[in-house]
Amino acid sequence: MILCLVDDDPLSLEALTFASRLGDVEAVVFGEAAVDGYVARARHVLHDRLDEYAPAAWAQTIVELEPDVVVAPGTDRGHEVLARVAASLGVPLAANVVEAEADGDALRITRQRWGGSLLEEANLTGTPKLLTVAAHAVEARPAGVATTVEEFTPTLGEEHFVVRVTRREEPSSGAVRLETARVVVGGGRGVGSKEGFELLEELASLLGAAVGGSRVVTNLGWRPHSDQVGQTGARIAPDLYIACGVSGAIQHIVGCKSAKRILVINKDQNAPIVSHADWAVIGDLHEVVPAIVAELRKNGA
């Protein structure tokens, strides 16, 4: 049986779509997630102590269902829960898989390394086979099946609730989030200083954009780490990414390659970022950005 872990993260539906290509899938659903049309059989996990996320309890639920293959979204939770299943059963976990194909009893997989700037082809044997699906490896598509939902209550003990979410802090309202912004204005070393970001802030405010920075920028303390776009920061997917004074190291490209369009403002036409761009202004951002701001204001923005 192929089991797919589903929670309220939208990447769960991508994982379900991915898993469906490997065979008949059952979803194990934690919390209130809608899987209608994505899978024929869903088990809705019900337990009086599972009102909050508890990784060991989720892992034990999966172990109890005795699957042959487990697929989970490549999220913090997906990785954490499957790593626990892997540890308790003594089997490997293939993280951030982008392709999988049955090859006899084995699975031939391709997975991401270096945040996706390098791929690894590998052979996964043994039972169960555990894998997480890299974000956006597939598009979530309903399978067009009628979904039967059953309730499932796992046998859990005190030991499964030692680690659990004990409280939450909700996001502050108002701020445009990098991960969901339609436009992101990003700055790199070329911005020159903490104060230099005021220019980018101004442009961003006119476009309703979020402001981000490269790893260099957050390591220098010019921006808080939460503004980092890159392998160790936020992965963005805006309609437009405006990259100002960013050279384009792999670490950064991994974070912004899902942008639909990229506009680069850079002094150096040979900077690696230019080869990823749709448009490039070759010039000093300290002149170009104010000129764009002035032009936008002239146009009534």
Added chain:
Amino acid sequence: MNVLVCVKRVPETGARIALTPDAQEIDTTLLGFTISPHEECAVEEALRIAEAHGGSTTVMTLGPAAAREQLQNALAMGIDTAVLLETDGGDWSAEATAAALIEAIRARPQPFDLLLFGNEAADSGDYQVGVRVAHALGVPCVTGIKGITIDNGRLTARREAGGGWEIFELPLPALVTVKEGINLPRYASLPGRLRAKKAMIERIEPRPRASALKTIRLVVPPEQETHVEIIGGGADAAPRVVEVLRDLGLLAS
């Protein structure tokens, strides 16, 4: 507090990754090496916790003899003791790495109150070594943490979730995997560097073991061909940029 931090030596990639002819590894001929970013923050966090609560710090790595460089970096930042699990240089699976670390941790003279790992290594991105170690040692574990406080033998850990935060509370001893952003790592001082150069590094030869996940080869994904329109140089480009923004439907009017 007796704190352990586990780190990995990884190449510093620039703008492009090149592979060795057999496609088994990255060609590192022209590359420098560093402690994987999340783990550099784990080193800093270990130091801050030991400074605040007293106690000692140990850094451990599994890697080639050259990984002494990363252990020395951690020592230079202020870590007290370094242990190298020396391999012949090949990439070890997550399972084999965890098994070797578990053995080495059990052999330490003092048990650890807190074990810090990175959330995932920059190169292999396996997301599991810390969890495996915690499972074998029977200590509670939480991953992807960007804030730690310790009070009365309990650890509070903060994880980013959907723009907000999830908060976990764990009894000690515990294992936590951290993400970059939990702190800004310090630079090693000059006296720290000198001390690190002279420090003794304990060496262990771990036993390799097979994994049911076997690498066939590495592949550099093909670059997406984009056609770049160069919109002039300097401030004169502004009208065309605004036109592009309008065409994309990003302007209100």
